[in-house]
Amino acid sequence: MKRIMVSAERSYPVSIGCEWREEILPLIQGRARVAFVVSTSIRRHLASFAAPGILAHIFEIPDGELGKSATTLESLWESLGREGFTRSDIVVAIGGGATTDIAGFAAATWLRGIDWIAVPTTLAGMVDASVGGKTGMNSDFGKNLIGSFHSPSAVLIDLAWLTTLSDRDFAAGLAEVVKTGFIADEEILTNLAGKKIKDVRASLELTAELIARSLQVKSNVVSEDFKESFAREILNYGHTMGHAVELHSGFELRHGEAVAIGMIFIAELSVQLGIMSSELLALHRRILTDLGLPTTYAASAWPELFRLLALDKKSRGRALRFVALSAVGKTLRLEDVNEGDLKLAYERLSS
Ligand SMILES: NC(=O)c1ccc[n+]([C@@H]2O[C@H](COP(=O)([O-])OP(=O)(O)OC[C@H]3O[C@@H](n4cnc5c(N)ncnc54)[C@H](O)[C@@H]3O)[C@@H](O)[C@H]2O)c1
Ligand SMILES: [Zn+2]
Incomplete structure (x- = not known):
């Protein structure tokens, strides 16, 4: 234990x-x-x-x-x-x-x-x-x-x-673990490399290790910033678009599934803006796909997703903001991205 x-x-x-x-x-x-x-x-x-x-x-x-x-x-x-x-x-x-x-x-x-x-x-x-x-x-x-x-x-x-727990719910939970790996703990990504959902479920030791590593990160962040000012925001990696997708799906998608799509979106956008390498984007796709998580969403959903992103921005009373990555463990805040760039990134992930 x-x-x-x-x-x-x-x-x-x-x-x-x-x-x-x-x-x-x-x-x-x-x-x-x-x-x-x-x-x-x-x-x-x-x-x-x-x-x-x-x-x-x-x-x-x-x-x-x-x-x-x-x-x-x-x-x-x-x-x-x-x-x-x-x-x-x-x-x-x-x-x-x-x-x-x-x-x-x-x-x-x-x-x-x-x-x-x-x-x-x-x-x-x-x-x-x-x-x-x-x-x-x-x-x-x-x-x-x-x-x-x-x-x-x-x-x-x-x-x-x-x-x-169903494989679907297990994978949805793992999406947050993958997120934590990207924002703060490369070892999580190494542990998950090449693993399918059944490989993770078959090993209690690996499952416990992934949970412990994820929680260590969350614990560090929360201990530093209990009431969510800035530090805690990194836990929202993949969540800006994730929330919009979750809402758009009428909650048909699990939260973790929507976050998986949201991570691909921000990774695509970051590559496009020259912040992230295409290798790191490929790693996002590989790990999430291997775990059976969705990495694509309907192309026709863009106008509605953009409306939801704008709504989110309004309700928070601040500019539309993303947590992005320049490398594993290196987070930064992305604001004022123009609509054209957002749309282009979405086109790359949509089907
Ligand atoms: N407080 C926070 O910081 C925080 C963070 C993330 C998510 N949340 C909240 O957590 C909720 C999502 O959590 P969730 O995914 O656990 O959803 P959930 O609590 O809705 O559970 C999903 C389903 O799984 C069933 N279930 C529970 N345990 C099971 C088990 N052992 N085996 C089989 N089925 C089981 C539940 O009955 C339910 O039908 C959301 O409401 C979200 O807002 C809160
Ligand atoms: Zn979440």
């Missing part, structure tokens, strides 16, 4: 490759009440959980994005209130990123913030959502617009969860 410490508004351990049932016992000991917030498909895994001397409540919420709503939040507040949760009690979130986001937000708001532990069950949740302290929910105005920074007191990563 590997352990990484994250220092944000509080310092907390991330245990990678642990057995969550064992690891959690000392962390909840001494608490009168524990609220296990689990998504529907995960609930059955809790059937046999017992912690002597602790009153364990199980609060089930809908799977995925459906559960990340004001309705869920309200029902969690009601449950916590009904069971008399105090400041010395604790919330344990078990599920994908959507579940840990909303359960973390419930913990952030109950009594102005009680402790919570994240037990991510998807690869995306393990390498991204559970670490960094962002909690929140969706609303009619968009995803993740309502939320708060409230770090968990521990993150328990048990690789056994991953066995039931």
Whole structure:
């Protein structure tokens, strides 16, 4: 088992490759009440959980994005209130990123913030959502617009969860790992070179290594810039176009799949602007394709994507901005790119 410490508004351990049932016992000991917030498909895994001397409540919420709503939040507040949760009690979130986001937000708001532990069950949740302290929910105005920074007191990563994940979801989670490799850790790219998704899944050791390396980078970045000023922005590599593509697909594409397309876009643009070498662009294509991730998107989507990029720019109240790379591990900010250049880069990736 590997352990990484994250220092944000509080310092907390991330245990990678642990057995969550064992690891959690000392962390909840001494608490009168524990609220296990689990998504529907995960609930059955809790059937046999017992912690002597602790009153364990199980609060089930809908799977995925459906559960990340004001309705869920309200029902969690009601449950916590009904069971008399105090400041010395604790919330344990078990599920994908959507579940840990909303359960973390419930913990952030109950009594102005009680402790919570994240037990991510998807690869995306393990390498991204559970670490960094962002909690929140969706609303009619968009995803993740309502939320708060409230770090968990521990993150328990048990690789056994991953066995039931589809190849598609596993690959989508790996897209963020690949992103982290490009922005900060070449070793990740070396580890993934020539690997197909089945090769990665076949090795728990490799999976644990990739998760640990990714989280080390995220932890370093978040520790330096908890509330997202500049340093944290590098984690958005591939995300500017990625978000537009994700929205355009009506969320048919997984977040990680959209980010894979977004990385190819920014790499194409960077080569075109003379910032990146064509070899590095080719490496992007090779690694993502080998993992079965998409690297192309419909040519006809450009006008709508450009509109979405402009909308994003407006809602953030600043110029359209990309995180780009000049080499592996060397990030820079790209602003004021003209529409013609954006369109040309898109033409190179679209089909
Ligand atoms: N807080 C952050 O910093 C942060 C970062 C990245 C993403 N996120 C959020 O995370 C969410 C995406 O995370 P996700 O990809 O885990 O999605 P998700 O939570 O929606 O889970 C995807 C699906 O997988 C199912 N599932 C969960 N565990 C499983 C398992 N072990 N085996 C089989 N199926 C399983 C879920 O029930 C769900 O239907 C988004 O809401 C996103 O906004 C947050
Ligand atoms: Zn992402």
